[in-house]
Amino acid sequence: MESPKAASGPGADFIRQVVAADVASGRYGGRVVTRFPPEPNGYLHVGHAMGVCLNFGIAREFGGRCHLRYDDTNPEKENEEFVRSIEEDIRWLGFDWGEHLYFASDYFERMYECAEVLIAKGLAYVDSQPTDAIREGRGTVTEAGVPSPYRSRSPDESLDLFRRMRAGEFEDGAHVLRGKIDMASPNMLMRDPVLYRIRHAPHYRQGDAWCIYPLYDYAHCLEDAFEGITHSICTLEFDNNRELYDWVLDNVGFEEPRPHQYEWAGLDLEGAVLSKRNIKPLVDAHVVSGYDDPRLATLAAYRRRGVPPEALRLLSQLVGVSKTGAKTEEAKLDFAIREVLNPLAPRVMAVLDPLKVVVTNYSAGKAEEIDAPYFPHDVPREGSRPVPFSRELWIERSDFAERPPKGFRRLVPGGGVRLRYAYVIRCDEVIKGPSGEIIELRCTYDPDIRSGVSPEGRKTKGTIHWVSAAHALEAEVRIFGRIFLDYDHEGEVAKDGGVTAAPLNPESLMVLPNVRVEPSVGADPVDTRYQFERTGYFWRDPVDAVGGRLVFNRIVPLKDTWAKRESEPAVAEPMPAPPQAGAGDERPRPRVQDPAMAARVARYRDELGVPEEHAEVLADSPAFFERALAAHTNAPDVASWIAVDLRGLLEGRSLTDLPFDGSAVGRLVGLVAQGRISRRAAKDVLARMVSEGGDPEALVESMGLAQVSDPGVLGAAVDAVLARWPEKVAEFRAGKESLLGLFVGEVMKQTRGAADPAAAKRLLGERLRG
RNA sequence: UGGCCCGUCGUCUAAUGGCAGGACACCGGUCUUUGGAACCGGCGGUGGUGGUUCGAAUCCACCCGGGCCAACCA
Numbered sequence A: 001m002e003s004p005k006a007a008s009g010p011g012a013d014f015i016r017q018v019v020a021a022d023v024a025s026g027r028y029g030g031r032v033v034t035r036f037p038p039e040p041n042g043y044l045h046v047g048h049a050m051g052v053c054l055n056f057g058i059a060r061e062f063g064g065r066c067h068l069r070y071d072d073t074n075p076e077k078e079n080e081e082f083v084r085s086i087e088e089d090i091r092w093l094g095f096d097w098g099e100h101l102y103f104a105s106d107y108f109e110r111m112y113e114c115a116e117v118l119i120a121k122g123l124a125y126v127d128s129q130p131t132d133a134i135r136e137g138r139g140t141v142t143e144a145g146v147p148s149p150y151r152s153r154s155p156d157e158s159l160d161l162f163r164r165m166r167a168g169e170f171e172d173g174a175h176v177l178r179g180k181i182d183m184a185s186p187n188m189l190m191r192d193p194v195l196y197r198i199r200h201a202p203h204y205r206q207g208d209a210w211c212i213y214p215l216y217d218y219a220h221c222l223e224d225a226f227e228g229i230t231h232s233i234c235t236l237e238f239d240n241n242r243e244l245y246d247w248v249l250d251n252v253g254f255e256e257p258r259p260h261q262y263e264w265a266g267l268d269l270e271g272a273v274l275s276k277r278n279i280k281p282l283v284d285a286h287v288v289s290g291y292d293d294p295r296l297a298t299l300a301a302y303r304r305r306g307v308p309p310e311a312l313r314l315l316s317q318l319v320g321v322s323k324t325g326a327k328t329e330e331a332k333l334d335f336a337i338r339e340v341l342n343p344l345a346p347r348v349m350a351v352l353d354p355l356k357v358v359v360t361n362y363s364a365g366k367a368e369e370i371d372a373p374y375f376p377h378d379v380p381r382e383g384s385r386p387v388p389f390s391r392e393l394w395i396e397r398s399d400f401a402e403r404p405p406k407g408f409r410r411l412v413p414g415g416g417v418r419l420r421y422a423y424v425i426r427c428d429e430v431i432k433g434p435s436g437e438i439i440e441l442r443c444t445y446d447p448d449i450r451s452g453v454s455p456e457g458r459k460t461k462g463t464i465h466w467v468s469a470a471h472a473l474e475a476e477v478r479i480f481g482r483i484f485l486d487y488d489h490e491g492e493v494a495k496d497g498g499v500t501a502a503p504l505n506p507e508s509l510m511v512l513p514n515v516r517v518e519p520s521v522g523a524d525p526v527d528t529r530y531q532f533e534r535t536g537y538f539w540r541d542p543v544d545a546v547g548g549r550l551v552f553n554r555i556v557p558l559k560d561t562w563a564k565r566e567s568e569p570a571v572a573e574p575m576p577a578p579p580q581a582g583a584g585d586e587r588p589r590p591r592v593q594d595p596a597m598a599a600r601v602a603r604y605r606d607e608l609g610v611p612e613e614h615a616e617v618l619a620d621s622p623a624f625f626e627r628a629l630a631a632h633t634n635a636p637d638v639a640s641w642i643a644v645d646l647r648g649l650l651e652g653r654s655l656t657d658l659p660f661d662g663s664a665v666g667r668l669v670g671l672v673a674q675g676r677i678s679r680r681a682a683k684d685v686l687a688r689m690v691s692e693g694g695d696p697e698a699l700v701e702s703m704g705l706a707q708v709s710d711p712g713v714l715g716a717a718v719d720a721v722l723a724r725w726p727e728k729v730a731e732f733r734a735g736k737e738s739l740l741g742l743f744v745g746e747v748m749k750q751t752r753g754a755a756d757p758a759a760a761k762r763l764l765g766e767r768l769r770g
Numbered sequence B: 001u002g003g004c005c006c007g008u009c010g011u012c013u014a015a016u017g018g019c020a021g022g023a024c025a026c027c028g029g030u031c032u033u034u035g036g037a038a039c040c041g042g043c044g045g046u047g048g049u050g051g052u053u054c055g056a057a058u059c060c061a062c063c064c065g066g067g068c069c070a071a072c073c074a
Helices: A014-025 A046-061 A080-093 A104-120 A131-137 A155-167 A216-227 A236-252 A276-284 A299-305 A309-319 A330-341 A519-523 A561-566 A595-608 A612-618 A622-631 A635-650 A662-673 A679-692 A696-703 A711-724 A726-733 A737-750 A757-769
Strands: A033-036 A065-070 A101-103 A124-127 A176-179 A194-198 A212-214 A231-235 A260-264 A354-359 A367-373 A384-390 A392-396 A416-419 A424-432 A438-445 A466-468 A473-480 A509-517 A530-532 A536-540 A551-557
Touching: A014 A046, A014 A231, A014 A260, A033 A046, A033 A216, A033 A231, A046 A065, A046 A080, A046 A231, A046 A299, A046 A309, A065 A080, A065 A104, A065 A216, A080 A299, A080 A309, A101 A104, A104 A124, A104 A155, A104 A176, A104 A194, A104 A212, A104 A216, A104 A236, A124 A155, A155 A176, A155 A194, A176 A236, A194 A216, A212 A216, A216 A231, A216 A236, A231 A236, A236 A260, A299 A309, A299 A551, A309 A330, A330 A536, A330 A551, A354 A509, A384 A392, A384 A466, A384 A519, A473 A519, A595 A612, A595 A635, A612 A622, A612 A635, A622 A635, A622 A662, A635 A662, A635 A679, A662 A679, A662 A696, A679 A696, A711 A726, A711 A737, A711 A757, A726 A737, A726 A757, A737 A757
Parallel strands: A033 A065, A065 A101, A231 A260, A354 A438, A473 A551
Antiparallel strands: A124 A176, A176 A194, A194 A212, A354 A392, A367 A384, A392 A466, A416 A424, A424 A438, A473 A509, A530 A536, A536 A551
8 A cells, every 4th residue: 555646747736746846946956855843732633644644755755854843932832741742643653754853942042043133134123012012003904003112123222122031131021022024014924923022931841041932933934944944834824924934034044945835735634623722621621531532533542543554644645735625524534444454454253232142953062163264255364263153142233133124134033144154043032021122032053054055045145243152252342433413513622721512422432341252352462453343443442451351442333334224314304405606797896996097997998999807907007008009009909918818927926027028018919910820829939938038029930839820731730640549539539529629739739839729620620520 | 804825526636728537425236154345337526707718627807605814822
């Protein structure tokens, strides 16, 4: 397993594509350095596991390295227990940081020096407002903030204050260091962010060495830069922080190539409580037994439950990497676990909810041993164990039905069923207790039918598992379910540090106290992961299965298509989907406020016949447009090229930043209008002009794009393409006309973009259809 | 309400102007001494409206929907 996905090229995720491109271009001299940067303030969970797989995985695939770095800049929340658990979890997952273990707290001195640089440059100042004032001064998402009265403090004064902050002259909260950026920025994080604060608290590693501590946005980018990280990968919610990340690095003086931040969605797993903030209260309030309670989604919990680390790595592959914030179904994790365990886990029999069966025609004192293979025919592994058979057996209560539903293939009164690896039995009598509950089944067996021997006419459809009562081992089994009943509330655990009102699932932990297991397991290694036939994958609970006591955790159930059928509601509830509210034929209203611009828009629209939405764009850079118009007078045409095609290439720049002016665009449009180049070719030229500058006529020449519409030349290209794709031609003729685009595309490629696509399409149509 | 990010089968994800593909789930079948596994088949998608183009999931505009941001947390 673990077939590595493509590390680059189409099909690779967008982050791997970036890394591959940077390696190819030599941006970092071929180096790839990632990092996994947990704060040691809690246990790792599945979401982190995906981050571990991503960062360590990329490093591995590209021959780089991945640092484990503790982001321990907050003395109040962090401790050694958490650093210990994090290391254990990452190793368990199968990754190794080698010698690259780092602590942000080791960088405090260097970070401090960088802060003095910022102050000296006038890019940071000591603010002496109280917390509330700073918060209020920041404004809101719709209103600009107001500058602090201390914003104009001189660098010298700030420097003095900052040094005294470090020296411990002030109380907590008396001053902070702030970046001097832009109190009106639409990005709240840029409104003079707090960089340092005073906190007289012992740090778990630094003790009392410091009483000022850096904040995340200041610290994290510096940590990356100090370590020479190339690709700093984090989750979507840090998107807004990237601007500040870049600001700090650029202004402290880190030059390219320096680290850059990339955001991906991370994992949101259905039914799992996925944030340290929400897990902690569950532990503190003893809703669960600890960070390793198997109901939790922490790695410690998965490990204890018996989930193999390979399954989590598989899950990471299945889920993939994107920027779409989305929720992954639990079924995918279950699949990954079964996928890993199926070829590995020995099969063994255990009866979870026992019902006594007496085989009346089997002698009381007799017992025989059946040699049962550990693996089914389709798992290529060796091994077997003896399974004792005797007169009294346990079978699963759910494997008998007095009044069987349609399709029931197990034991019924007067009916027969195969005992796995053993005989076929028939139920002769049902014995009930005083209140009518079934307490015993009296059956007879057919001594002629054993293991594989099945005379004609005696076909038995169902097979059930069983254990010999006299030989069985007693065990406890624990079955785990989701903690919260409601799918929607799992994110709202701890609004106020307590456990929320969200309803808990009373069946999140089900203890089965009377389980009977076949005796062979008594001799197995304690960390054996079994498949209990027909029920699921199990292993001994590593904490509570002590001193010979057998306690099994269910890792994951087997797929059970019968149970699914059983639990189907009698009447499918009607679910009328509300009609999509998305109908949007509202007239887009003009957003132009500036009267001069509005006048230009009106003129372009009314006098030149330019569509209004294009006119709005052009009115922004009138000079560019006018010059283009001077070179080619068809206004709507020019407008469309600028407003649509050129704009698409801008990537945030403005028209005036371009290495050419409007007239070059006008001339290019003219070439198209004269039929000298195809539109397609013109777009290639335009792209080249944007990236490298240059003159359109010369580029057409040097790129060999003069339009080809001569039927002879075109025909040859068409024939060549058709000859190269015989199967596709057949498919097309069989009706798959969407392939026409493929053929046109191939002709365009064949002629390196010079063909007249309309002509090519016409020709293709004739050849293909006629 | 300002800024940013994101919308592709039920779910996750490919397609980087040219064949909408894979996986999970689901449904059906084959096989089976596990109602497992395996194998075969099926269902099913580009949020909407316009625009550009020979050709749009992809580029442009607007709309709709979801998420993030106003800790001296990370």
